[in-house]
Amino acid sequence: MAESESEKIEIGxxxxxxxxxxxxxxxxxxxxxxxxxxxxxxxxxxxxxxxGKVLTFIPDxxxxxxxxxxxxxxxxxxxxxxxxxxxxxxxxxxxxxxxLYVEVVRGIPLLVQLFYIYFxxxxxxxxxxxxxxxxxxxxxxxxxxxxxxxxxxxxxxxGQSEAALSQGFNQAQTMRYVILPQAWRTILPPVGNExxxxxxxxxxxxxxxxxxxxxxxxxxxxESFNYFETYTMIALVYLLITLILSKLISNMEHRLxxxxxx
Amino acid sequence: MKNADPIIHIKNINKYFGTFKAxxxxxxxxxxxxxxxxxxxxxxxxxxxxxxINRLETIDSGTIIVDGxxxxxxxxxxxxxxxxxxMVFQGFNxxxxxxxxxxxxxxxxxxxxxxxxxxxDLAMALLDKVGMRDKADSYPVMLSGGQQQRVAIARxxxxxxxxxxxxxxxxxxDPEMIGEVLEVMVTLAREGMTMVVVTHExxxxxxxxDQVVFMDEGAIIEQGTPSHFFDNPTHERxxxxxxxxx
Numbered sequence: 001m002a003e004s005e006s007e008k009i010e011i012g013x014x015x016x017x018x019x020x021x022x023x024x025x026x027x028x029x030x031x032x033x034x035x036x037x038x039x040x041x042x043x044x045x046x047x048x049x050x051x052g053k054v055l056t057f058i059p060d061x062x063x064x065x066x067x068x069x070x071x072x073x074x075x076x077x078x079x080x081x082x083x084x085x086x087x088x089x090x091x092x093x094x095x096x097x098x099x100l101y102v103e104v105v106r107g108i109p110l111l112v113q114l115f116y117i118y119f120x121x122x123x124x125x126x127x128x129x130x131x132x133x134x135x136x137x138x139x140x141x142x143x144x145x146x147x148x149x150x151x152x153x154x155x156x157x158x159g160q161s162e163a164a165l166s167q168g169f170n171q172a173q174t175m176r177y178v179i180l181p182q183a184w185r186t187i188l189p190p191v192g193n194e195x196x197x198x199x200x201x202x203x204x205x206x207x208x209x210x211x212x213x214x215x216x217x218x219x220x221x222x223e224s225f226n227y228f229e230t231y232t233m234i235a236l237v238y239l240l241i242t243l244i245l246s247k248l249i250s251n252m253e254h255r256l257x258x259x260x261x262x
Numbered sequence: 263m264k265n266a267d268p269i270i271h272i273k274n275i276n277k278y279f280g281t282f283k284a285x286x287x288x289x290x291x292x293x294x295x296x297x298x299x300x301x302x303x304x305x306x307x308x309x310x311x312x313x314x315i316n317r318l319e320t321i322d323s324g325t326i327i328v329d330g331x332x333x334x335x336x337x338x339x340x341x342x343x344x345x346x347x348x349m350v351f352q353g354f355n356x357x358x359x360x361x362x363x364x365x366x367x368x369x370x371x372x373x374x375x376x377x378x379x380x381x382x383d384l385a386m387a388l389l390d391k392v393g394m395r396d397k398a399d400s401y402p403v404m405l406s407g408g409q410q411q412r413v414a415i416a417r418x419x420x421x422x423x424x425x426x427x428x429x430x431x432x433x434x435x436d437p438e439m440i441g442e443v444l445e446v447m448v449t450l451a452r453e454g455m456t457m458v459v460v461t462h463e464x465x466x467x468x469x470x471x472d473q474v475v476f477m478d479e480g481a482i483i484e485q486g487t488p489s490h491f492f493d494n495p496t497h498e499r500x501x502x503x504x505x506x507x508x
Contacts, residue, residue: 163355163414166316167369167421168345177372182359 029243036240043233050229054220058237061216065241068133068212069199075138076198077191080145085175087150098146105143111204113140118208133205141198148194152187153179185256192249196242203238213237266293268327269425269456270315275324277310277480284310285321286480294424297457299467299488302477303503308460311477312429315458316347329424345373348418352430354410356402362389362413363398366420373421381420388416392446408439412446419450426450428459464507468492476500 044052086098105113117136121127127135156179164174206215213234221230268291277285284307292298300308313319314326317333317340326333331343357365366385370376376384389395392412402410411431418426428447432440444466451457451470461467467474467488474491476484476499484497495501 157353157355159351159353159355160357162318163349163351163357166318166344166347166349167418168341168373169369170341173372177368178357185359 029247032239033243036236036243040233040236040240043229047229050224050226051233053224054217054226054230054233057216057220058213058233061211061213062237062241064130064210064215065199065202065212068130068137068202068205068210069195071134072137072141072202073195073198075134076141076145076194079138079142080149083142083146084149084153087146088153102143102146105140110137110140110201111207114204114208129208129210133202133208133210137198137202137205141194144194145191148187148190149183152183152190155186156182185253188253188256189249192246192253195249196245199242199245200238268292269294269329270458271325271327272311272315273325273327275311275314275321275326277307277314277319277321283480285314288324288477288480288482290475290482290485292425292456292458294456295454296472297451297459297470298473298475299471300458300460300475300477301462301464301467301503302483306477307480308477309429310480312427312458312460315425315427316344316349318349341373345369345421346423347425347427348421348423349427350411350414350418350429350431352434354402354407354414354434356410356414356417358402361399361401362394362405365402365413365417369417369421385416385420388419389413391419391449392416393442406439407435408442411435411439411443415443415446415450425456425458428457428461430460430462432461432463462507464492476503478503 044055083098083101086094087102089095089098108116114133114136117139118129118132121132121135153175160178160182161174164178165171169177202212203214206212206218209215211219217230217234221227224230270290270292272288272290275285275288276283286307288307288311290298290311300311302308310319314321315328317326321334328343329346331338333340333343356362357368360368363382363385366388367376367378367381370381370384371378386395386398389398392415394409394412394416397405397409397413402413405413415426415431431447432443435443440463444463447457447459447466448470457470459466459471469488471488473485474488475482476491476495476497478499484491484495484500491500492504495504
């Protein structure tokens with residue numbers, strides 16, 4: 001893999017995070033949000049027996065989607081931090097292990113990883129479907145998070161480390177008190193992006209018999225045959241969630257830059 | 263005074279960056295309370311020498327003993343030794359995410375387990391000393407370079423070090439801000455702090471130094487009192503350097 005020393009963190013996949021400066025009412029974000037909300041209200045009113053019925057199926061699916069997302073991202077952040085630290089470690093074995101993990105995960109499609117971990121785990125231990133799903137998602141996203149952490153830590157001026165070391169902080173304390181609190185601000189936007197991307201990717205776990213939004217929708221569709229109405233509503237629900245999340249993340253990012261303002 | 267045991271003992275140290283010899287058999291002693299100013303053209307190894315005193319730069323051979331602790335003895339705790347040697351950088355390196363006050367209190371609280379209140383009192387007293395009390399709640403980015411460097415000096419002092427190392431503390435400053443930083447350094451020198459200063463400020467060297475050390479190509483070429491160094495330099499390269507700079 002080509003190593004670029006660029007400090008910019010660019011990882012796509014997630015929804016577009018609105019810029020905090022974008023305060024005008026007429027922005028793509030507002031249009032998308034209002035349109036989504038309007039359709040989510042209007043369609044069930046117009047046709048309660050199809051669109052309305054889908055909505056009664058989805059709520060418990062939303063909870064499952066959130067559950068999988070939050071558990072996966074939490075675990076992925078821990079794995080990501082360890083991987084990121086491993087990737088910048090001067091110990092070549094730790095470094096190699098972390099790099100190998102990233103290479104392997106990046107080279108295998110998420111869906112294949114999901115199946116693999118699900119069935120591989122199933123051979124040895126009996127774990128609930130949702131646990132297998134979370135482990136698989138976190139294993140995959142941990143590698144991407146590792147890259148985000150690595151880039152974020154490397155983006156902090158080395159003088160900050162030197163100042164802390166010269167005062168008598170050890171490496172771990174320097175990381176904890178000086179580097180990570182600053183890197184967090186650089187890391188947050190891509191982590192937010194990954195969070196949204198992960199939320200969308202959890203739709204894949206519907207294949208593993210986890211009753212998320214998509215799974216619940218499919219259950220309704222296959223007994224009612226209202227495929228079009230079902231997937232319209234599912235798409236709108238996902239869109240509404242990601243729109244709200246991207247706004248929240250953008251606001252958080254804005255608040256975290258407090259010490260950069262003059 | 264001259265016969266006191268050295269607080270910094272540097273003996274025959276060598277350092278390579280790849281094939282480039284950054285330090286060439288350097289030896290230098292600093293006695294407690296002494297002010298040593300290191301001069302020399304850029305790339306002469308003076309910053310490398312200074313940074314090796316707290317092991318921010320590791321040497322390839324030789325001995326460095328700071329306050330009785332051998333920097334390369336595996337039984338010594340380098341972090342404990344670093345707590346006794348404050349360092350001021352050319353680029354200030356204040357903790358950007360902390361306020362001025364927090365910059366001063368972080369290390370005493372975390373490393374010395376000093377109670378918060380006591381650390382705050384100590385920090386405010388030091389900020390008073392460098393004339394920065396009214397900026398205690400500002401973030402570094404809001405301050406001028408001179409102000410940041412004064413805070414950086416105070417931050418180092420907050421650990422109550424026995425030795426202060428200055429690595430070109432005024433080189434990144436606009437000319438009108440150099441004075442305010444030198445003033446703080448002169449005050450510190452008058453109070454008896456042991457100081458090793460890498461600088462291009464000849465006026466400071468003349469006024470404050472007990473000993474001036476001139477380096478070129480990684481080696482110490484000449485050393486002596488300021489009057490010897492500035493008025494009667496013996497070495498050709500020293501004369502050339504002084505001609506260019508004065």
